[in-house]
Amino acid sequence: MAEKRLLQELNLLNRAGPSKTNPQIIELAPIDSNESLLEWHAVIAKQTKEDSPYYYNGQWNLLISVGRDYPMKPPSIRFDSSTPIHHPNINLNTGEICLDILKSDAWSPAWNLVNLVGAVLLLLDDPEPDSPLNIDLANLFRYDKVAFESIIQFTMWKYGTFCDSRAKDHSGIKLVKGVSLEDSYVFVNPFAQPEQAHKVEESSINIEVASNSKENSEIVLEEETTSQPQEEEEEEEEEEEEEEDKEEVVIPKVNIQQPEQEHFEENEADDVALGDTTIDTSTDVSSALSLTTDQVSDLNTTKDSKMKRTTSIKKSLSSALRRDKKKKSKSKSKTKS
Numbered sequence: 194m195a196e197k198r199l200l201q202e203l204n205l206l207n208r209a210g211p212s213k214t215n216p217q218i219i220e221l222a223p224i225d226s227n228e229s230l231l232e233w234h235a236v237i238a239k240q241t242k243e244d245s246p247y248y249y250n251g252q253w254n255l256l257i258s259v260g261r262d263y264p265m266k267p268p269s270i271r272f273d274s275s276t277p278i279h280h281p282n283i284n285l286n287t288g289e290i291c292l293d294i295l296k297s298d299a300w301s302p303a304w305n306l307v308n309l310v311g312a313v314l315l316l317l318d319d320p321e322p323d324s325p326l327n328i329d330l331a332n333l334f335r336y337d338k339v340a341f342e343s344i345i346q347f348t349m350w351k352y353g354t355f356c357d358s359r360a361k362d363h364s365g366i367k368l369v370k371g372v373s374l375e376d377s378y379v380f381v382n383p384f385a386q387p388e389q390a391h392k393v394e395e396s397s398i399n400i401e402v403a404s405n406s407k408e409n410s411e412i413v414l415e416e417e418t419t420s421q422p423q424e425e426e427e428e429e430e431e432e433e434e435e436e437e438d439k440e441e442v443v444i445p446k447v448n449i450q451q452p453e454q455e456h457f458e459e460n461e462a463d464d465v466a467l468g469d470t471t472i473d474t475s476t477d478v479s480s481a482l483s484l485t486t487d488q489v490s491d492l493n494t495t496k497d498s499k500m501k502r503t504t505s506i507k508k509s510l511s512s513a514l515r516r517d518k519k520k521k522s523k524s525k526s527k528t529k530s
Contacts (some may be wrong), residue, residue, distance in 0.1 A: 195263040199230040200222075202305050211235075214307055217244060218315050219252070221306060233257040234273075238356050246324055247338075247345045248317050252356045255313065256288075257306060267300035270309060278318050279348040281320040281331035292316055292324050427525075470500065 203223065211218040211493060220236040223229070235255040239245035254273035260266055272278055273287030282291040293299045293311050325331035334341045 195259055195261050196230050198264055199259060199306075203230070205292070206307075211242060211307060211310075215311050216308055221310060224408065226504075231261075233259065233306060235306075235343065237310060237314055240356050241315075245318050248278075248349075251278075252276070253354055254324050255318045257309070259306075261380065264302040264304070266297055267295050270295065270313065276354045277348070277352050279345055280328070281322050281325040281327050281334055282316060284326050285348075287328065290316070290326055291321075306504065335497045347508065352356070359514075418423075431525075432434050455529050 203226070206221060211221040216237060217237055218235065219238050220234070222233065224232045224234050233256075235257060236252065237255060238252040239248045240250065245251075253276040255270055256273050257268055257270045259268040271290060272283060274288060277285050277288070279285055283289065288400070290313060292312060294301075320331070320334055322331035324337050330341070330344070333344065340494070388436040
């Protein structure tokens, strides 16, 4: 009985097709008509937002098992695990559907498989939160329709249940033809071409680069404005330190007193005749000459010792100045760092 009825339905579908009776039914046929007519599969789709305010642009597979007592009793129908769906009356993991006409009390033998799939499509647009299989999603449907739509669209993106496979973008953003970059972050109808997706991605990258360049330019300006007064203050401090060094370090002047040359007074009694061969003196000339040479040598030695002392003092002072300058330069570099 069931196979005879299913064969009649299959002949009708082959003549007209399921899309003519219901455009949201893409396919409805037996899985393998040669083996059995009791196992069917269906493909449904909500292609536009006019078809569904929440499940637009979605496509799912259904599995239908028909019993031997069909059409007196309803067949069993569930969503295929390859296309999960989030719905208050559908189990996400098993695909079980909570629908009144699937019960024997509510089923009518006048209905066929096309009517059964059509009832599932109506359930997607009009959930029944009073008898839910997913309580959290049912409460969200009651109190926040926008959040409900967002979760539905996210689940479709996650499991790839879009009508158009090109609509899924790995960035998680669904792009729309003729929609701006800001609006593209909202879940809307994603019939965008790949070229437009690349353009939107490039524009977002350019916006980020421009914002980063503005921030960097502001930072550079701040650094320049702050560095100018710091350089001026450092120059003034260096000038003041140089002046203090000049005032503090004074090279002492060593007064070297040259020894007075002893003037030998001529004795009144001595008579020296310069052109003459004879010299009349009261003292010995040779002894006098020897005394004068010894005194001159003593004077020269004292001069040399004093000059050496002054040069050593100057060298020690200059080395001390160099050490002080090195210490000050090191302290400045530490303070700057």
